[in-house]
Amino acid sequence: MANDFKTAIVAGCRTPFARSGSVFADLTAIDLGKVAVRDALARSGLQGEEVDHLVYGTVVHDTQAPNIAREVGLGVLPKSVPAVAVSRACTSANQAITDAVQMIAVGQADVVIAGGSESLSRIPITVSDKLSKTLVQASKGKTLGQKASPFSAIRPRDLIPVQPAIAEPTTGETMGASAERMAKENGISREDQDAWALRSHELAAAGTADGRLTAELAPVYMPPSYETVVTEDNGIRTDTSIEKLAKLRPVFDRKHGSVTAGNASPLTDGASAVVLMNAEKARSEGRAVMGYVRSWAWTALDPAGQLLQGPAYAAPIALDRAGLSMKDIGLMEMHEAFAAQVLSNLQAFSSREFARRELGRSEAVGHPDLDVINVMGGSLSIGHPFGATGGRLTVTILNEMARRDVQFGLITVCAAGGMGFAMVIERR
Secondary structure, eight states: OBOTTOEEEEEEEEOOOEETTSTTTTOOHHHHHHHHHHHHHHHHTOOGGGOOEEEEEOSSOOTTOSOHHHHHHHHHSOTTSOEEEEOBTBTHHHHHHHHHHHHHHTTSOSEEEEEEEEOTTSOOOBOOHHHHHHHHHHHTOSSHHHHHGGGGGOOGGGGSOBOOOOBOTTTOOBHHHHHHHHHHHHTOOHHHHHHHHHHHHHHHHHHHHTTTTGGGBOOEEOTTTOOOEEOSOSOOOTTOOHHHHHTSOOSSSTTTOOOOGGGBOOBEEEEEEEEEEEHHHHHHTTOOOOEEEEEEEEEEOOTTSOTTOHHHHHHHHHHHHHTOOGGGOSEEEEOOSBHHHHHHHHHHHHOHHHIIIIIOOSSOOOOOOGGGBSBTBOHHHHOBOTTTHHHHHHHHHHHHHHHHTOSEEEEEEEETTTEEEEEEEEOO
């Protein structure tokens, strides 16, 4: 989909990203989303009454508040602003952003806030099917005996909570196991994975130290006293080394594997938001524009295949729609679910064989020099709140494009279900 410069991004931010179970453990995804949306709106200079719609993504839905967008909006925007939740695995915020672009492009809105939030500290725990059915049956009883009798068939094993699984429903394979398989099939070594993970931490640490990463953060004042303020990501390891990473044991194939906790993204809490605006309106009002959405693409492949290889299919389509090639890209942000996934996609971008076999192209798509890819680290170090990462990638690349005076940027994201996303951003 090409946008023809109808949509401008005028502001964006994110909360600090925190390892699940740490500083944000008592906050919900809604709490975090309110912080990001409020701060993004403030940065835009717009008033809440000027917002036409809120589109917000999440992956692990709160069963008590399934439309996270509406709950976030009710907390920080006028109650007249419609809101809708979207979910497309790790590309949920990207889905929110492209939905916003389309609303503006067809004239249904002038200003839309989009993004996403996730609290992996607060994952809903379900009960067994047998206990669930028993509870429903018991709730229909009119007497104490009728309410109690259904429980006579319940056994201790039926009381065990059902743990959430990050696995493909169609294959039963976890994402980590898929990354492990991709590493083997594509010849991605443990050493290269650890080196990429170390690079991510070192660059993120540098971006934090010099203020580039912290510039995109909305501080989170922690209840109940609001005296404690979280102002930095807490997953970036300044003390790691290639030697320390090498000592970690493989997680998904303990005997022959190469994917470890050190070269995989951690479970994370956090939120992001961007403010999108009709480009003509933004210009007529003299508003500063971070960048324009030039094009994007969604792709999907068989989850039983190379599950996380979606970006290798999506990026060339997005580039074609933008009328560009990889040679035009000055900065690139790739979501780092696993180092193996990043390196597998870079390998595919560089492969003429992959281009011919999978894309029907005569030449390799190529990729920019590594020194302009994830220049301040990525999800391996910064963290990966599923529903929020797409917004982080967008804000991060736009800010760095401005610093470096880069015209074209490319974002790529892999997602569960074998999906891939790519977006071309332009500054003028």
